[in-house]
Amino acid sequence: VAGADEEITSFSREMPWQVLGQWRNSFIIAGSAEELIIIDQHVAHERVLYEEYLNQLAAGDVPRQKLLVPINVELTPAQMLLLEKIEGRFEDNGFEIEPFGPRSVVVKAVPAVASRCEADQLLFEILERIENAPDDYSVEEVHRRTAAGLSCRAAVKMNTPLTQAKMEHLVNMLLATEEPTTCPHGRPVVLKLGIRELEKSFKRI
Amino acid sequence: VAGADEEITSFSREMPWQVLGQWRNSFIIAGSAEELIIIDQHVAHERVLYEEYLNQLAAGDVPRQKLLVPINVELTPAQMLLLEKIEGRFEDNGFEIEPFGPRSVVVKAVPAVASRCEADQLLFEILERIENAPDDYSVEEVHRRTAAGLSCRAAVKMNTPLTQAKMEHLVNMLLATEEPTTCPHGRPVVLKLGIRELEKSFKRI
Numbered sequence: 001v002a003g004a005d006e007e008i009t010s011f012s013r014e015m016p017w018q019v020l021g022q023w024r025n026s027f028i029i030a031g032s033a034e035e036l037i038i039i040d041q042h043v044a045h046e047r048v049l050y051e052e053y054l055n056q057l058a059a060g061d062v063p064r065q066k067l068l069v070p071i072n073v074e075l076t077p078a079q080m081l082l083l084e085k086i087e088g089r090f091e092d093n094g095f096e097i098e099p100f101g102p103r104s105v106v107v108k109a110v111p112a113v114a115s116r117c118e119a120d121q122l123l124f125e126i127l128e129r130i131e132n133a134p135d136d137y138s139v140e141e142v143h144r145r146t147a148a149g150l151s152c153r154a155a156v157k158m159n160t161p162l163t164q165a166k167m168e169h170l171v172n173m174l175l176a177t178e179e180p181t182t183c184p185h186g187r188p189v190v191l192k193l194g195i196r197e198l199e200k201s202f203k204r205i
Numbered sequence: 206v207a208g209a210d211e212e213i214t215s216f217s218r219e220m221p222w223q224v225l226g227q228w229r230n231s232f233i234i235a236g237s238a239e240e241l242i243i244i245d246q247h248v249a250h251e252r253v254l255y256e257e258y259l260n261q262l263a264a265g266d267v268p269r270q271k272l273l274v275p276i277n278v279e280l281t282p283a284q285m286l287l288l289e290k291i292e293g294r295f296e297d298n299g300f301e302i303e304p305f306g307p308r309s310v311v312v313k314a315v316p317a318v319a320s321r322c323e324a325d326q327l328l329f330e331i332l333e334r335i336e337n338a339p340d341d342y343s344v345e346e347v348h349r350r351t352a353a354g355l356s357c358r359a360a361v362k363m364n365t366p367l368t369q370a371k372m373e374h375l376v377n378m379l380l381a382t383e384e385p386t387t388c389p390h391g392r393p394v395v396l397k398l399g400i401r402e403l404e405k406s407f408k409r410i
Contacts, residue, residue, distance in 0.1 A: 021236075023241055029241070036243070040407050201393065
């Protein structure tokens with residue numbers, strides 16, 4: 001049936017959604033009165049963290065998580081250069097990074113939303129995304145790319161069992177985002193099946 | 206995505222299926238390692254009861270349920286005539302029906318699989334289906350139509366909440382039928398979404 005499982009650009013946020021369960025430890029199945037939706041848990045969480053972090057940056061108040069043990073991260077010359085270039089745009093973003101010799105830095109704190117990530121992998125991911133930016137590293141672009149790298153690393157992975165409470169929390173957080181239907185990289189977050197399409201498929205109407 | 210929600214003609218019965226939940230008190234959502242399926246609970250139960258009853262007929266052993274209070278059913282002249290015509294084909298099918306005057310019968314027992322149905326409605330449904338039979342009322346045709354009418358009446362309705370245990374039982378019974386994918390009237394029982402199609406829709410592959 002055409003349209004039955006198409007990517008959607010909007011769905012009803014106001015309706016009460018009921019989480020039915022998790023499939024393959026990767027997809028959350030939820031239903032409202034009119035729609036059955038399948039949520040990709042990783043990209044859904046990415047979208048939530050992405051907007052949360054960008055809102056914190058906009059408000060100039062990014063909670064940070066001090067590392068118990070500061071981590072020494074070796075960088076390539078290109079990465080060192082990039083970090084210097086964007087220094088002014090990489091402030092107050094929750095990271096606390098200090099130079100440590102010519103080829104390494106010490107990470108002393110990371111944004112709280114990414115507190116469970118490996119600090120070195122997090123930094124690599126973000127630098128790689130900024131490196132590939134098409135423009136002259138505007139503050140906005142650096143912020144968006146930092147948010148994208150950070151949310152990708154921090155979001156719950158596929159193949160992760162979630163409790164009913166966690167799934168409900170994630171769905172509610174997703175519904176509260178500005179753009180719940182696509183992830184920061186433009187991938188669909190939600191597939192839906194409307195009751196009319198379903199009834200047609202079942203030859204009920 | 207083409208094929209993502211197409212009617213299916215086969216699905217993997219051997220796999221362990223996990224019932225995720227019920228949507229709109231009408232559809233059961235279940236998943237295996239490879240497929241997510243949506244089951245129309247009414248037609249699924251119809252299929253189960255239909256085959257169960259036909260198997261009982263074929264074995265010549267149809268359990269019957271005596272009614273606590275026999276029910277007097279008024280029939281039209283056409284229905285009376287039909288009942289006489291098919292008398293020989295309507296024996297040993299679980300019903301115990303006796304004439305009661307020129308325009309009514311007394312129902313004393315019904316097939317056990319339909320024990321919760323209203324006996325008069327059940328009889329009307331079956332007679333209507335037999336009446337519309339295209340052929341000369343062969344035994345097989347009368348049996349199939351009796352089974353179809355009976356399973357339609359006896360099957361769990363839409364908008365009926367089911368416990369997890371009942372849903373699992375229904376899915377297991379459905380998987381054990383000869384033709385789990387279509388109901389006796391040819392309507393689809395199951396819609397499926399394969400993991401490959403889903404991953405494509407989510408742009409994961």
